Amino acid sequence: MSRASRPTTRADWQALAASLTLETRAYIDDAFVDAEGGATLTTINPATGETLAEVASCDDADAERAVAVARAAFDGGDWSRLAPGRRKRTLLRLADLMEAHKHELALLDTLDMGKPIASSLGDMAGAIACLRHHAESIDKLYGEVAPTGEDALGLVLREPLGVVASIVPWNFPLMMTAWKIAPALAAGNSVILKPSEKSPLSALRLASLAREAGLPRGVFQVLPGYGHTVGRALALSMDVDCLAFTGSTGVGKQLMQYAGQSNLKRVYLECGGKSPNLVFADCKDLDKVAEHAAAAIFHNQGEVCIAGSRLLVEDAIREAFVEKVLAAAERMQPGDPLDPESFMGAMVDRAQYERVLAYIRQGVEEGAVLRAGGEATEVDGKGLFIPPTVFDGVTEAMAIGREEIFGPVLAVFGFDTEEEAIRLANDSDYGLAAGLWSQDIDRVMRVSRRLQSGQVFVNNWAAMDQTVPFGGVKQSGNGRDKSHHSLEEYSELKTVWMTLAP
Template sequence: MSTVTEKAAVERQGVPHYRMFIGGEWVDSDEQYEVINPATEELVATAAKGTTAHADAAVAAAKRSFEEGVWRNTPPVERAAVLDRVLATLASRMDELAELGSRECGFPLRLSQAISVGFPLMHIQHFADLTRAYEWERPGPVTGQVLNAQLVRREPIGVCLGIVPWNFPLVLGAWKAIPALAAGNSVVIKVDEKTPTAQLELATMLREAGLPDGVYNVVTGDGETVGAHLVAHPDVRKVSFTGSTEVGREVMRTAAETIKKVTLELGGKGPNIVLDDADLDAAVDGSLYAFLLHAGQACESGTRLLLPTALHDEFVERLIARLKTLKIGNPLDAGTDIGPVMNAVQRDRILGYIERGKKEGATLAHGGTSPSGPGFEKGFWVEPTVFTDVTNDMCIAREEIFGPVLSVLRYDSVDEAIKIANDTEYGLSAGVWSQDVQRALDVARRLQAGSIWINDWHNISQHMPFGGYKQSGNGRELGPDALDEFTEEKAITIDLTGHVSRRAYGLVIGTPPATA
């Protein structure tokens, strides 16, 4: 394991080469990953390919920094000040990071400005504000005679591991790293090899902002080896994972061996219910937005559209007409609405689901293939695809496709719509469209999902908790209690009776003998 100097990336053969960040040093490896632009298949950067030895070194650095206590014992207001400085740097690099997000992840540029920079800015600001306002210690409840003083403290856990997926690397990485740091923990982040750069750039910002060495560490590596090794590591006390439900099960099983605290944000199959009194213009555009954000590569996408039978044909006609006005293409073109999917594996997986949908008897109403012609000679593309005549037992209605594919289902009563919506192993997101807010609220209260949007979608506010029901995960990120997931709660009780006879010792050791 060799170390090299100051920045996350150095030029190598005309492209940036990113190293890992371990114990305050930039660490390279013998092997490397290629980071590919999903729109052009051009090489964006290379990145060190980490091993389990790098993972061990990162955990050791984090554990050492936590035990030394330099960051853990830093007053919360000073920890928040470090985050403030990160915010200033992040804002100053908005254009650079937005373009990097487009080239690395395939975000259309205006979406990248929001996802790669805008959301991280808002969410990190929220975590900084929480750090200043958080009740780190509070009086305990008064019970019976006032004979005890009681305190409840919130303290950092230790080494916290965040495993970040490829679809929204900076914002999801911030959800895992920043509240953990705000609470005084030391952190190891395992990035996805397809989109490693954002967390490594964040490492430079944290270091420049004054974060002590060893408190924040970033490693790369294959999930099956490096990721699994980190989850099993006995010195990791908390795991925060975002990814598929299948891998989430493995994370939970592995973490159980050492009883780690675990937060899981997993898959989804969001039901989007249009009631018969919905504003159709808003509902049509909102339903497109629900399943097309980042070419459908979002776990809380609205991929099941539930329409009342009486409204079905008109709504589908309007939806497809609006869909035909959207531009698919180069993410760096400011007019692009929909970019590529992540890679060939993802493209082929999505196209495979489309074929399964046709074989199961669903009607392909729009799309269904990869676009061709000028601009699509290279890259990984899937047309926005709409299926009608879908029933809830079909695989395209039950399994997470993770692409721009919408399944349209009919219903004849609101009760039937709710039954269809809840008939899934997932419970991450749901939506309701109605001009009667109270009616929509009545439906929302009956849906089994962690986030429900009325007349909107993807409205992930830093002020609201985010997470899933059922096999969409456990725990919550964001919201007013975001730091709770990264702290341990300690109860301290002080006996104030002033005399041994007032205590309960006699229940075991009897009355003390009289003294002369």
């Protein structure tokens, strides 16, 4: 696509969508193939209800074949034993190809799961940055020389694990894919990607770009399908060395069981969240804070693992601050995902749409005060859209205040003291993210250290880049994406001890 023809308007994106040719087959052993059993799954545009494609739905036989191919590729060494600098050059070529096709890739995610095109373009920037970061890192990480006497030399080497199965979610399809596969490939592993059955299209397009970039045969494969079929088969495989997963806590627990039932493969999990966003009365610009607090939950329709779904506000400013949040939410209404001006899009599918609406009804029944939203809506007379929904007067006993909804539903709590704010924030099964808004540096240091969370955002929400790790504690998981730390998860330490002649 030339610079002059880059889409900038809703009509441009609609025209590009009409021109797409979708790849719907699995990518196994350097070729696009139908699922061995011939099964398919239907992927639907949730903004219109229209069927996009029938995509190959892989199962045990496809998983077995892909794992065998991945193992042969790893043992063959064309990638696993390739010099880090050469792996870097290949991954940088892939990043360049993603850059050249970013509009197409972004559009595929928008069509597949309903997110606004502006958001999808942001995801592409993040995915490309992730790939480049890890590509550039891999030839700059050193091993270790142990401290020994003169009669020995102790080396600590870092080697790739082997076959990595990456199981990624539907809410940020290609960005989450990059977070998993970039460090795994950079470290020298063979990777099998299982995209969500709700959003497989960009992963299949990525496979063709990976082949064009020059990744060796069998090093990267894509198996679309369901978690209970092909996902389960990969998790139980005796020849998969690592599972990297982003998704629900329930599925994460199941994957850990599968690892124990098979070969004790490593399992890295980034699971659910019910993230607290703490606002203290000493904030100077409450209008700005309210805008960020609204975006923290309504971005991507609330289908975000780190969504700031619990808003904890000091009672001294609570009433005024909630009014500012309501005003901000009014500016974030759903629109056509192909309109670059839309802040929110459609819910990913009817099951998620109904789940969110059920939680909203439950919130009303439990006595929370519905301040905004609460009813489904349509755009141009169709689609699965839910507007920003705000509940005030939420208590810890209410489901909307404790359970991950994964939709545009904000639960507002009040607090009087710093100690109460910390207690409320930590009273959760989850610990993925937390926000803290205050101008008091002493309070910031005290509270941020006591919040039980994998990451704390101070006077921002999710303003981070590739240089810092991303992950949670408690039932939000145990792994870390991004930064040099993620490379550690996809490599093995080997000790070499040499006895030297006197």
